[in-house]
Amino acid sequence: MGWGFLTYTTGNFMAANSNRPTSPHLQIYQLPLTGMISISHRITGVMLSVGLLFVVYILSAVSGGTSSYGQMQAMLGNWLVTLMYWGFVYALFFHLCHGVRHLFWDAGHSFDKETLDYYAKIELGAALALTFIALIFI
Amino acid sequence: MDFRTPLAKALGIGSAKAGTAHWWMQRVTAVALIPLTLPFIILLKLCINAPYRETVAWLAEPLNTVCITAWILAVFYHSALGLQVVIEDYVAKEGAKIIAVWAVNLSFLFLALAALLAVLRIILVG
Known part of the structure; x- marks a missing residue:
């Protein structure tokens, strides 16, 4: 290999850098359901x-x-x-249901x-059902 | 047995020695919080809807006091552990990261104490 590649690299550095294909960014990469659930777990x-x-305010x-x-009730x-x-x-x-899913994964199962999408839908449904049960029946 | 190279040892490169305990306690508190969510939801609903006397009477029941105390210990620990992971993932600068982790841990310790003392005051004075 000669030294020509050095001048080639430096000479085209800026142009080459801006035109190179990039990996998908979060803004344009459509997350699959499992990905959405994963980040939702963190956000929740x-x-x-x-x-x-x-x-803490309520208990105080x-x-x-x-x-x-x-005053608090008002x-x-x-x-x-x-x-x-x-x-x-x-x-x-939701956090609880996906947390249980994580415990299954930690145990090396599923x-x-x-089944990934299937379990993801079960989590979302179970969370909704538990919310209704908690708000209405307890 | 330590398989690190002498240079890595001198530079202090390697695990932070506390990762496994952090990961493990996140799971232990998570499992504890699954059943403890029920008494928490009951207390939350009482606080929002019930008269003062009813809420205090419920919390003063020995089993309920223990459950809510356990919930407070587990939830603030679990929360601080989780937030620490989030900070470590997104804060790249070493100084800012350490300050943020310390701030979160100390804040959640403070909040847990505030919650515990509030419960104590409710059952003793309320």
């Missing part, structure tokens, strides 16, 4: 962690006595807060490609 995990701040309000309890009576509460419960059960 972070959201639920933020939700814990509200749990209860410990503060009847007046702070009443605040939670807002429809927007109720909507967030439903979302919180669904996120919780890695087959054919």
Whole structure:
């Protein structure tokens, strides 16, 4: 090999760099269902962690006595807060269901490609069912 | 047996020595949280809908107190472990990463204590 490749590389560096094909970015790469579920698990995990701040607030309000309890309930009576509460419960059960799926994986089970989408749909459905049970029957 | 090269040892390259325990405790707390989600949901619904006396009476039941205390310990631990992984994945700068991980861990320790003391106050004073 001669030294010509050095001048070739430096001479065409900028042009070559901008024209080279790139691997799919997150913005244009359409995630499969399993990928969507995977990132949702992480996003719900972070959201639920933020939700814990509200749990600490609620427990503090209860410990503060009847007046702070009443204020807390008045605040939670807002429809927007109720909507967030439903979302919180669904996120919780989704995170729980996919967490169980992770435990199965950790045990070395159910890695087959054919069942991945099937289990993903079961998780989403189970989370929805658990949310309704929690909100209506408990 | 340590298979690292002398140079790697001198540079401190290798595992951080705590990864397995972190991964394991994430699973242990996850399993604990599966049944403990039920008493948490019950308490949450009581706090939102029930009169003050009913909520306090429910929490003062010994089994419920133990379940909610266990839930608090498990959930804040589980949460801090998870957030640490997220930070380690997305924060590339070493200094910022260490500060963020410390901040999350100390904040969640503080929040867990606040929650535990609130429960204690509810059952003793409420």
